[in-house]
Amino acid sequence: MTFRSKDDLPAPLAAALQPLERTLETLETPAVLVDAEVADANLRRWQARCDAAGLINRPHIKTHRSVAWAQRQIELGARGITVQTVGEAEVMVAAGITDIFLTTNVLGPAKLDRLAAVARRSSLAVVADSAEVVEGIAVAARSAGESIRVFVECDTGAHRCGLAEPEDIASLAAAVDGTDGLVFGGLMTYPAAGQRLQSGERLETARAACLTRGLQVLVITSGGSPDMWSDEGLAPITEYRAGTYIYNDRSLVAGGVATIEQCALTVLATVVSRPTADRAILDAGSKSLTSDLLGLDGHGLVLPYPEARLYGLSEEHGHLDVSRCATAPEVGERLRILPNHACVVSNLFDRVFLTAGDTLLGALPVDARGRSN
Amino acid sequence: MTFRSKDDLPAPLAAALQPLERTLETLETPAVLVDAEVADANLRRWQARCDAAGLINRPHIKTHRSVAWAQRQIELGARGITVQTVGEAEVMVAAGITDIFLTTNVLGPAKLDRLAAVARRSSLAVVADSAEVVEGIAVAARSAGESIRVFVECDTGAHRCGLAEPEDIASLAAAVDGTDGLVFGGLMTYPAAGQRLQSGERLETARAACLTRGLQVLVITSGGSPDMWSDEGLAPITEYRAGTYIYNDRSLVAGGVATIEQCALTVLATVVSRPTADRAILDAGSKSLTSDLLGLDGHGLVLPYPEARLYGLSEEHGHLDVSRCATAPEVGERLRILPNHACVVSNLFDRVFLTAGDTLLGALPVDARGRSN
Numbered sequence: 001m002t003f004r005s006k007d008d009l010p011a012p013l014a015a016a017l018q019p020l021e022r023t024l025e026t027l028e029t030p031a032v033l034v035d036a037e038v039a040d041a042n043l044r045r046w047q048a049r050c051d052a053a054g055l056i057n058r059p060h061i062k063t064h065r066s067v068a069w070a071q072r073q074i075e076l077g078a079r080g081i082t083v084q085t086v087g088e089a090e091v092m093v094a095a096g097i098t099d100i101f102l103t104t105n106v107l108g109p110a111k112l113d114r115l116a117a118v119a120r121r122s123s124l125a126v127v128a129d130s131a132e133v134v135e136g137i138a139v140a141a142r143s144a145g146e147s148i149r150v151f152v153e154c155d156t157g158a159h160r161c162g163l164a165e166p167e168d169i170a171s172l173a174a175a176v177d178g179t180d181g182l183v184f185g186g187l188m189t190y191p192a193a194g195q196r197l198q199s200g201e202r203l204e205t206a207r208a209a210c211l212t213r214g215l216q217v218l219v220i221t222s223g224g225s226p227d228m229w230s231d232e233g234l235a236p237i238t239e240y241r242a243g244t245y246i247y248n249d250r251s252l253v254a255g256g257v258a259t260i261e262q263c264a265l266t267v268l269a270t271v272v273s274r275p276t277a278d279r280a281i282l283d284a285g286s287k288s289l290t291s292d293l294l295g296l297d298g299h300g301l302v303l304p305y306p307e308a309r310l311y312g313l314s315e316e317h318g319h320l321d322v323s324r325c326a327t328a329p330e331v332g333e334r335l336r337i338l339p340n341h342a343c344v345v346s347n348l349f350d351r352v353f354l355t356a357g358d359t360l361l362g363a364l365p366v367d368a369r370g371r372s373n
Numbered sequence: 374m375t376f377r378s379k380d381d382l383p384a385p386l387a388a389a390l391q392p393l394e395r396t397l398e399t400l401e402t403p404a405v406l407v408d409a410e411v412a413d414a415n416l417r418r419w420q421a422r423c424d425a426a427g428l429i430n431r432p433h434i435k436t437h438r439s440v441a442w443a444q445r446q447i448e449l450g451a452r453g454i455t456v457q458t459v460g461e462a463e464v465m466v467a468a469g470i471t472d473i474f475l476t477t478n479v480l481g482p483a484k485l486d487r488l489a490a491v492a493r494r495s496s497l498a499v500v501a502d503s504a505e506v507v508e509g510i511a512v513a514a515r516s517a518g519e520s521i522r523v524f525v526e527c528d529t530g531a532h533r534c535g536l537a538e539p540e541d542i543a544s545l546a547a548a549v550d551g552t553d554g555l556v557f558g559g560l561m562t563y564p565a566a567g568q569r570l571q572s573g574e575r576l577e578t579a580r581a582a583c584l585t586r587g588l589q590v591l592v593i594t595s596g597g598s599p600d601m602w603s604d605e606g607l608a609p610i611t612e613y614r615a616g617t618y619i620y621n622d623r624s625l626v627a628g629g630v631a632t633i634e635q636c637a638l639t640v641l642a643t644v645v646s647r648p649t650a651d652r653a654i655l656d657a658g659s660k661s662l663t664s665d666l667l668g669l670d671g672h673g674l675v676l677p678y679p680e681a682r683l684y685g686l687s688e689e690h691g692h693l694d695v696s697r698c699a700t701a702p703e704v705g706e707r708l709r710i711l712p713n714h715a716c717v718v719s720n721l722f723d724r725v726f727l728t729a730g731d732t733l734l735g736a737l738p739v740d741a742r743g744r745s746n
Contacts, residue, residue, distance in 0.1 A: 028459075028483045028746045062688060084689045086401075104656070104689060105645040107705050110401045129646055132704045160690055161646040161654050272478040273502055273534040281534050283477070287720055287745045291664040315435060315716055316457045316477060316745060317533055331505045332480050343688055347660055347721070349743050369743075370722050372660045372689060373401045 003036050003356035010040065012071035017354060017362040024360040029270040029334060030284040032345060032352040036361060039246050039264035040072070046228070046245050047077045053234070058082050058101055060223065060243030063343045065368035066352075067095040069246060080123070082223070082241040086111050087371030089118045095367070098122040101221070103153075103188060103241070105133045105161060111373075112140040119144035125185050129153040129162050134176055141181030149185035150176045151221065154206050156199035157192040164202075166209035173210050173217075186219030191233075193226040193255075200233025207236065226255050249342035250301050251294040265352070266303065266336040267345065269318065271329045280308070280329055282318035284337060288348060289313060292341040301338040305329060310337070376410050376729040383413065385444035390727060390735040397733040402643040402707060403657040405718060405725040409734060412619050412637035413445070419601070419618050420450045426607070431455050431474055433596065433616030436716045438741035439725075440468040442619060447472075453496070455596070455614040459484050460744030462491045468740070471495040474594070476526075476561060476614070478506045478534060484746075485513040492517035498558050502526040502535050507549055514554030522558035523549045524594065527579050529572035530565040537575075539582035546583050546590075559592030564606075566599040566628075573606025580609065599628050622715040623674050624667040638725070639676065639709040640718065642691065644702045653681070653702055655691035657710060661721060662686060665714035674711040678702060683710070 003009055006017055013036060020027070043059075050057040059073045060082040070081050070092055080099025083089045089100050100122050106115050118124055119140060128134045128150050141148040152173045155162030163169045169187065177184040187206055191199035199222065207217045223241035225248075247265035248258035269284035282302075289300055291313060299310040299318065305325050312319035318337070322328035329335060339345045346352055347370065351363040376382055379390055386409060393400070416432075423430040432446045433455040443454050443465055453472025456462045462473050473495050479488050491497055492513060501507045501523050514521040525546045528535030536542045542560065550557040560579055564572035572595065580590045596614030598621075620638035621631035642657035662672055664686060672683040672691065678698050685692035691710070695701035702708060712718045719725055720743065724736040 022483065026481070026483050028481065028487075030746050105704075107643055107645055107656075108399070108401065108707075110395065110399050114401075129648065130704050133645075155648055159648075159652065160687060160692065161648060163648065270480055272480055272506075275502065275528055275532075275534060275536065279532065283480075283746075285745075286663070286665060286717055290659070291666070291717075292659060293664070314533060319533065331478075331503050334481075344659055344664075348745070372658075372721070373403050373656075 003361065004359070006361055009036060009361065010072050010075065012068040012075065013354065013364065016066070016068035016364055018351070018365070019362050020360060022360060024355060024358055027268065027353060027360060029268050030288040031268045032349055033266050033268050033336065033355050034247065034352045034364065035264045035356065036354045037356050038262060042246055042248065042262060042264060043073055043076055046242060049229070050240060051077065055237065056239035058221065058239050058241050059246070060084070060241050061088060061092065061368070063243040063246055064346055065366045065371070066364055067092065067367045068364060070097055079239070085372050086114050086118065087373055088368045090114065091368040091371055093118050093121045101125045103127050105129060107133060107136055112136050113143070116140040116144040119146045119148050125149035125151060127151045127153040127188050128172065128176065131172070131175060134172065134179060134182065138179045138181050147181055147183050149183045151185040151188035152176065154187050154189045154203060156189045156202040157195040158190055160190065162189065166206045169206040170209035170213050170215065173215050174213050177215055184215060186217050186221065188221045190223050191227070193224065196227045196230055196233035198233070200236055203236045225252060226257055229257065244342055247342040247346070250296060250338045250340045254296055260338065263338050265342045265345065266338055267300070268334060268336055271331055271333045271335070274331050278321060278323040280320040280322050282320060283316060284318045285316045286313040287315045288345070289318065289337065289339050290341065290344040290348070292344050294340050296340050300340055303336045303338055305335065376734065377732070379734055382409060382734065383445050383448065385441040385448060386727065386737065389441035389737055391724070391738070392735050393733060395733060397728060397731055400641065400726060400733060402641050403661040404641045405722055406639050406641050406709065406728050407620065407725045407737065408637045408729065409727045410729050411635060415619055415621065415635060415637060416446055416449055419615060422602070423613060424450065428610065429612035431594065431612050431614050432619070433457070433614050434461060434465065434741070436616040436619055437719055438739045438744070439737055440465065440740045441737060443470055452612070458745050459487050459491065460746055461741045463487065464741040464744055466491050466494045474498045476500050478502060480506060480509055485509050486516065489513040489517040492519045492521050498522035498524060500524045500526040500561050501545065501549065504545070504548060507545065507552060507555065511552045511554050520554055520556050522556045524558040524561035525549065527560050527562045527576060529562045529575040530568040531563050533563065535562065539579045542579040543582035543586050543588065546588050547586050550588055557588060559590050559594065561594045563596050564600070566597065569600045569603055569606035571606070573609055576609045598625060599630055602630065617715055620715040620719070623669060623711045623713045627669060633711065636711055638715045638718065639711055640673070641707060641709055644704055644706045644708070647704050651694060651696040653693040653695050655693060656689060657691045658689045659686040660688045661718070662691065662710065662712050663714065663717040663721070665717050667713050669713050673713055676709045676711055678708065
């Protein structure tokens with residue numbers, strides 16, 4: 001699929017695109033670029049995999065935080081979306097997306113009020129891993145006048161949120177099932193990278209514990225881009241939540257999950273100084289790339305100079321060692337950086353810039369930028 | 374000075390404050406809190422030091438990115454402000470601040486056009502460390518119909534931008550001096566932490582080299598919060614640019630530059646899960662705290678639980694080891710985190726919340742949030 005102009009874009013992107021009086025040569029840096037062809041191909045490839053495997057696709061919108069991409073994911077076959085915050089849910093519901101799974105414990109009266117408002121306008125599911133959370137959601141459901149589906153979050157090895165013991169999981173599922181206004185939705189996990197087999201076994205055990213209590217588990221939902229193409233431990237999983245796969249990033253390339261060509265998001269930067277033969281300074285720093293390392297060496301891959309090492313970041317400067325480059329960039333040269341972690345980069349700016357190859361198509365709002373609460 | 378209500382606030386803050394239907398007990402988390410009394414005391418203490426030392430105070434607004442705080446800094450005696458990006462300059466000029474020093478090399482036609490527009494509305498100074506940058510600024514000055522002061526950036530040990538050799542510095546200063554539309558403003562450096570003595574010596578040498586060419590150096594401007602209270606190498610410095618000192622942060626506490634009580638900015642978070650006796654999960658992750666470590670262990674100091682270790686961050690979760698706490702926080706408990714690095718945290722949200730002790734006064738816009746280009 002070739003996007004030569006705005007007219008070639010999928011409808012949700014074309015509708016949201018803002019025109020620019022800039023080309024890729026004149027666009028001010030630092031700027032977050034998203035190659036629309038590459039991103040769209042990533043979405044289509046994953047949807048085809050889900051369709052072939054009989055998996056429900058429920059992409060996590062935390063990576064792009066853009067309404068248009070969420071609409072495009074649904075247009076291509078996603079069942080609905082996953083969000084991580086009430087703020088993200090509000091933005092998506094306001095744009096007309098009505099099938100939403102919020103995979104964070106929601107607590108506190110103000111947030112539960114807002115959750116109730118979301119529930120009035122959508123088919124809402126949430127997670128819980130404690131009685132306190134279940135009680136709060138029940139209050140929100142009664143306030144909404146609408147039932148809310150609750151998934152019990154299971155810790156299958158990632159050691160973040162979630163219950164680990166099958167009996168605890170089944171017990172909380174029973175508590176949900178017995179609470180007015182709540183419907184037990186199933187089991188949810190975010191597995192540790194590389195531990196999908198163990199994760200699948202634990203989900204089977206948890207399901208069996210639920211069955212012992214007479215609770216059917218219709219939906220078992222798992223997530224994560226790092227292992228999204230693996231068949232390991234997939235048997236019990238009915239729904240998959242992947243986020244980063246739309247853009248990909250240096251961490252997923254390092255993990256063998258994506259090629260550099262499949263990375264849609266880059267940061268366009270300018271060389272603003274060449275103080276020494278070994279050093280180049282870029283105008284993209286931690287306020288454009290973030291300090292996320294994800295276990296990698298350096299703060300990103302400078303695509304035209306793969307031998308260069310982005311060894312340090314100030315807030316508005318990237319510090320680049322070019323001593324191993326056969327030719328090194330000069331002052332004023334513009335180059336693209338593949339960031340370590342796409343999801344935090346798209347959250348730094350109000351807009352990303354859609355491209356198709358070397359053509360700048362326009363700007364796309366990051367509608368839920370900064371909506372972490 | 375006690376700020377019991379909005380009416381007690383300094384005028385610029387009172388004018389910008391947005392009312393809230395929340396208290397500190399009901400405000401949704403994660404939220405960036407700024408204790409206005411602490412921040413204002415930090416500003417007054419530093420202004421008094423500059424006044425006593427005969428230093429021009431030109432605070433860097435990158436830390437707060439808020440018009441009201443910039444106005445307050447000027448009201449207290451700052452000569453003008455320092456900005457790091459053209460976008461920051463645009464926001465501040467639009468708010469009526471007219472004495473601006475932009476301490477980044479500006480390159481490219483689109484940015485130079487915007488720089489010219491800023492120059493038409495302000496007394497603008499910028500930096501340069503190469504002929505390419507000087508040429509671009511000259512184009513902007515002629516386009517603006519207004520002279521622009523140019524400081525030569527000197528690398529006095531920090532090894533970011535800047536020229537290191539006195540002859541190179543003097544040569545570029547002469548080039549500036551000989552360019553229509555440009556005025557040689559003086560020497561600028563951002564010294565390496567702990568190397569102010571060396572930095573001062575190098576600035577003296579650079580000044581002498583300029584004098585040899587008949588160039589007076591009226592202004593020598595240095596910066597950095599880590600060494601702001603040191604007298605070392607201060608002799609040649611006429612102007613100081615400090616940024617983080619308004620809010621302070623965990624890195625400055627670790628460096629002995631501020632006490633915890635002098636830290637104005639914290640992130641309010643909620644404990645959303647207690648999966649095990651040793652682990653608590655907060656709703657503040659890398660999209661609220663950033664991954665900046667600045668050489669520290671852990672991602673922030675959980676103020677009510679200093680024995681706890683914030684060992685990991687997901688995007689919306691903080692992973693807290695509470696195994697060394699005598700008592701540990703429960704699900705639903707709200708607590709404040711002192712982040713490692715204040716400047717990148719305030720850039721993540723559209724608003725910070727002004728407090729005075731335990732009173733929530735209102736919201737303050739982060740006007741230049743995301744304006745890194």
